[in-house]
Amino acid sequence: MEVLVTGFMIHSNDSNIDAEHSHHLYLTTWDGKPIHKHYFSGVTSFNVGHDHKYAGTTEAAPSGVPHTHKFFTHTSFDDGHKHEIQGITGPAIPLPDGGHYHNFQGVTTINGAHPHSHRFSGNTSS
Known part of the structure; x- marks a missing residue:
């Protein structure tokens, strides 16, 4: 089963996640909703x-x-x-x-x- 998901990703300098950098994913729709x-x-x-x-x-x-x-x-x-x-x-x-x-x-x-x-x-x- 495929679910269409849309969103965007932002670069982050949050050193708690990775020693160099990380990305945060923000979803805007799920299955078109x-x-x-x-x-x-x-x-x-x-x-x-x-x-x-x-x-x-x-x-x-x-x-x-x-x-x-x-x-x-x-x-x-x-x-x-x-x-x-x-x-x-x-x-x-x-x-x-x-x-x-x-x-x-x-x-x-x-x-x-x-x-x-x-x-x-x-x-x-x-």
Whole structure:
């Protein structure tokens, strides 16, 4: 099965990936349909005397078809540490204007002087 994908590639001097240089690939369509992303943000649960803020952008997914998005970010640095947040959103929830949003939820990685995690949940932007 062939899927037509379009996009563009940008040269990067990001030395974390390769000692000389790297390229970042940005997809613009998948199987002839435009792709899109959502913003997400929130505050984790209050555990061990503190909480953390977080914000990020989901990975791209095709528009106009049933889909979910992967997401990944780090929390704010509070109480001497931060956590990773990652997961997959729920399916698209339609809006009256034709747009949609997604629910997300999960538990952060464990970190801190007193090892612990935090719960997080919310809705993406539309």
